[in-house]
Amino acid sequence: MSENITPIPGKRHYLFCADEKGMKLLQPLIDGIKDGNISYEIQIVKDNFSHTLISEWLSMQKMGSFLYAAAEWNSLKHLKLMAEDAGFSEEEAHYIAYGKQQIQVFCCRCHGISVLEKSQIERNCDHCGLLLEVSHHYSKLRDAFLGYVAKL
Ligand SMILES: [Zn+2]
Known part of the structure; x- marks a missing residue:
């Protein structure tokens, strides 16, 4: 930096x-x-x-x-x-x-939280395995971005 x-x-x-x-x-x-x-x-x-x-x-x-x-x-x-x-x-x-900035993503299906690097746009949910696409919708309460079902 x-x-x-x-x-x-x-x-x-x-x-x-x-x-x-x-x-x-x-x-x-x-x-x-x-x-x-x-x-x-x-x-x-x-x-x-x-x-x-x-x-x-x-x-x-x-x-x-x-x-x-x-x-x-x-x-x-x-x-x-x-x-x-x-x-x-x-x-x-x-x-x-x-260091690398990490963000949290909130799974739209199981509501579990997964951690990923900010540069990543897709990730499988740690809890239910669903492939999530990180949205711009940030929840201050959960300190996480909402993850939608990734379009294949
Ligand atoms: Zn999930």
Whole structure:
């Protein structure tokens, strides 16, 4: 990912939340901030990270903090939800994902959920074996796209 990340002017406090690989993506930014006498905190996200710990850490941050989060797609999705719950708006956070994005598809026949890579358009349901075509209909409740019977 060749995202150009630069510090946001006027922010007083920076938060970096990332898993091990994400930390490497944030490193140039952290190095830049270290030179500029700006306060910052780093929170490393482990594989089985504690949601409570990170939620609490995000919730206790003062106004004017800016969050940089970098993680594998799925972890990042959770981090984003936690940051939003803690009151971070789109303008107060920047998310950097790496790896292959996975989505969930909801089977129109058995209502089971299967996981696939975003680039895939067809997949057999994990539960009933039906060949599904991934639609654009997204259910926020299920966090899944509706899968229709694929036309053969
Ligand atoms: Zn099914």
